Structures are given as structure tokens and as C-alpha cells.
Amino acid sequence: MVYCQGCPWRCAYCHNPHLLPAEAAGGIAWSEVLELLQRRRGLLDAVVFSGGEPTAQPGLAAAMRAAKALGYRIGLHSAGIYSRRFAEVLPLVDWVGFDAKAPFDASYERITGVRASGEAALASARALLASGVDCEFRTTWHAGFLSTAELERLARTLSELGVQRYVLQEFRDSGCLAFRPTQDAVEADLVALARHFPQFSLRPA
Numbered sequence: 625m626v627y628c629q630g631c632p633w634r635c636a637y638c639h640n641p642h643l644l645p646a647e648a649a650g651g652i653a654w655s656e657v658l659e660l661l662q663r664r665r666g667l668l669d670a671v672v673f674s675g676g677e678p679t680a681q682p683g684l685a686a687a688m689r690a691a692k693a694l695g696y697r698i699g700l701h702s703a704g705i706y707s708r709r710f711a712e713v714l715p716l717v718d719w720v721g722f723d724a725k726a727p728f729d730a731s732y733e734r735i736t737g738v739r740a741s742g743e744a745a746l747a748s749a750r751a752l753l754a755s756g757v758d759c760e761f762r763t764t765w766h767a768g769f770l771s772t773a774e775l776e777r778l779a780r781t782l783s784e785l786g787v788q789r790y791v792l793q794e795f796r797d798s799g800c801l802a803f804r805p806t807q808d809a810v811e812a813d814l815v816a817l818a819r820h821f822p823q824f825s826l827r828p829a
């Protein structure tokens with residue numbers, strides 16, 4: 625896993641707040657990562673770029689190419705924030721874990737704190753599904769920030785877009801600075817959600 629520093633969104637439930645600023649002390653140079661990957665050739669199968677938000681990195685495609693040239697398969701965890709760069713790296717990746725946060729309208733802004741964030745995410749989701757790259761869509765959920773009606777609406781939209789594999793991730797409060805639940809997570813109707821997808825699972829907190 626390569627954790628990329630920096631994310632322009634401010635999701636209430638982010639549990640990696642230390643990765644949000646674009647700059648931070650104690651980072652590891654990409655050249656050092658490459659050296660490690662060279663030493664581990666044949667021992668590791670894949671490199672997964674995570675974050676933060678990997679598509680915030682101008683050097684993402686070059687880094688993926690370098691890892692691929694060493695024989696690694698490439699994974700990407702992304703919320704599809706920078707849709708142009710997201711589309712640019714799709715031909716380089718073998719698998720994507722895509723964070724779908726809410727119905728792609730004003731609900732998105734409520735979670736991310738950023739205007740038009742739903743439009744960027746939707747453009748990236750469409751590009752991913754059109755690419756045919758193996759992928760999983762996932763949503764972090766707590767009733768305190770996404771109602772069951774919104775969750776159902778999101779599931780319907782994802783299904784209509786062609787999502788095959790969907791994971792509902794229960795909110796974890798470890799590391800989360802901005803969101804303290806004032807209510808218990810209400811059980812979502814998992815059976816109703818599962819009906820939208822050929823593959824559905826719940827990832828417990």
C-alpha cells in the first residue's frame with residue numbers, strides 16, 4: 625500500500641485526517657518506494673495506491689508505470705476526485721476500490737464539504753464502469769450522515785450505472801476527528817440494498 629498525502633475534500637467521517645494536508649513531515653520519497661519495490665520483486669504481487677486521494681498526485685500515472693515496469697499489478701483506492709487524472713490512469717490499473725459517498729447531488733457536498741464534488745465523482749464512476757476495469761464500489765455509512773432513503777437512492781443509481789460489486793462499510797470512529805455520532809447507526813435494509821447488485825456485502829466496523 626502506498627498512502628498518498630493530500631486530499632481536497634473534508635468528509636465528516638474521514639479516519640485518515642493526517643493525510644489530508646498536501647504537505648506533511650515524515651513522508652517517504654517515491655525513489656525510496658521504488659527501491660523497496662525493486663528488492664521485493666517476486667515476493668509482492670501488487671502495489672495499491674491509496675490515500676488521502678491518489679488522483680491529487682500529478683505523478684500518479686508515472687508512478688504506476690514505474691511499478692508496472694517492475695512486474696507489479698496495480699490497485700487504486702479513490703473517490704474519483706480529479707476525474708481527468710482518474711480517467712488517465714485507468715488503463716494502468718488492474719483493480720479499483722471506488723468510494724461512492726452519497727447520491728451524486730447536494731448530498732455529496734454535505735459529506736465532502738466541497739461544491740460540485742458529486743459531479744466529479746459521477747464522471748469518474750462512469751469512466752471506471754466504461755473501462756471494464758475490475759472494481760468494487762463502497763460506501764461508508766452511518767445514519768448520522770446518510771439517511772437510509774439516501775442510501776437506497778445511491779444504491780439504485782449505482783445499479784443503473786452498472787455496478788456489479790457493492791460493499792457497505794460500517795462507520796468506524798477510530799481516527800475520525802470531525803464526526804462524533806449522536807445517534808446509533810440504524811440498521812440499513814441490507815436485503816433491499818443487496819437486490820440492486822449481483823454481489824453485495826457488509827464490511828463491519
Ligand code: SF4
Nearest residue numbers: 631633634635638676
Ligand atoms: S475523500 Fe477520502 S481521504 Fe478525502 S476527506 Fe473524504 S474520506 Fe478522507
